[in-house]
Amino acid sequence: MTERVEIFEVGPRDGLQNEPRPIPTMEKVALVDCLSGAGFARIEVASFVSPKWVPQMADSAEVLSRITRAEGVSYAALVPNLKGLERAIEARADEVAVFVSASEGFSRANLNCSVEESFARIAPVVTGARAAGLKVRGYVSCVTDCPFDGPTSPEQVARVAARLADLGCYEVSLGDTIGQARPETLRPMLEAVMGDLPPELLAGHFHDTGGRALDNIVESLEAGIRVFDAAVGGLGGCPYAPGAEGNVATEAVIARLAELGVETGLDAEIVAQAAGMARDMRSREE
Template sequence: MLILPKAITVKEVGPRDGLQNEKTVISVEDKVAWINMLSETGLSYIEVTSFVNPKWIPALADCYEVATSIDRKPGVTYAALVPNQKGLEKALLADLDEISVFMSASEAHNLKNINKSIDDTFPVLEGVVKEALAEGKSVRGYLSTVFGCPYEGEVDVNQVLRVSEKLFEMGISELSLGDTIGVANPRQVQTLLEQFLRRFPQDKLALHFHDTRGLALANMYAALQMGMTVFDSSLGGLGGCPYAPGASGNVATDDVNYMVNQMGIETNIHNEKLLKAAQFIEQRLNKKLMSHSMLVHENNCSLDS
């Protein structure tokens, strides 16, 4: 009989990964209101913004103002993505709970995304991790293009493992493995996890799936079968990487919550509150969110009316 986890942790990345590629400018007030709504859903982790140069990600130019204006709910970890020392300084001033560093497993994507080679990125991130830990912050790592690269195609698993080893040696407490362009399939997910779980503790790993080809939930189920319990997602399926052509949104938090709850896996997330938060940001973006749960919810509402 298949044994699945009894509970999982869902890490909401919508306010950062979901909004970073949006052309519609969301006001600070609306971002803060949305994050506060997310805090009331039962989510235990919210990535609220990214302290990157606004020239590269204009949608998150208000990072400090947003991070310092939200209501901090006890029991919720508030995190932000940080690319370098300058970004870390602002993130520490904002007093966020967790710092996230990021890089790619493929050389070409790392050059596009960070403007540095992989080997040149290591010392930059090592400095960020060291200082963040010294300031009492936990540090999470994101590794992009784990399952495929828009510029190089397949990425050698040994290269993925090499970069992962380096990140753990720096002192990160968790590594999120990203399917940046949504090319992974369930068999590939399990094959890669078999190798990772031989080297790293299961509770130090997370999965970050994109739904470009409609396989994100299937890939998540494959990871659940391997005992994985931490997953990144974005409400309504918002998101996409500015430096990965063709990448569509993240797996939707509302779809993840529905699926695992129906399977008897606990998340402690209130589905109706999630959908209200999704409706809020949908209205502010002036576009329909494409998660299955939102489409069903809106169809049911129109039938009722």
């Protein structure tokens, strides 16, 4: 392959949000600042959900105010509702993300509502964000397996992804939330989704619980996807998916893509430095 792939760095948000140790704001800022020099076009750094549910992200506005913004880097924030959107706009997020599940069980556990109700919640968020001049990215959880419902129907994933695009999301990230996807289960899902959406509107988001994340990236590459979410140091997990490991490690994705002759444009040495910082965050005691 002589392709170019973009890695969307999600470590500072999706990676850190479930860490049990309250991580000091300036450690988060230092991580983002390090990542800003690695060549990423997009870094997800904040989440404006209720601090009651995700206390680790309570300082998101302060993180956004303290980072040194690099030219050409879009700093993204996850928002669940209009209140979260208002806070993200005030904090000068460059773009925002909304999230839904492809499975009813996970939606009710994670969002306390049905899939249909979750769309009713995010629709005004997308409208409001676009009116404010912000791009909106959509996340779909449990695209192959759900910890509550079992295997997820590819057709259901396709319906959810298409609805996000119809709402106005410029990109839809397909999430293997509990890290159980395999190329043979991933393939029919991608085929179903791509029956409605071109690969240019899609991204892959893989966790490495089953040790297959890199294989799934290769499978997605062959299907035409050219954007992948990853977290330095393999940060992350999911409180609603017991045993779910972190996101696939950014440094591991860079190495596998390099083996395939695929360029990312990232500075591997800086990414390795950031990965070390991420691992230090995880290893310290509370």
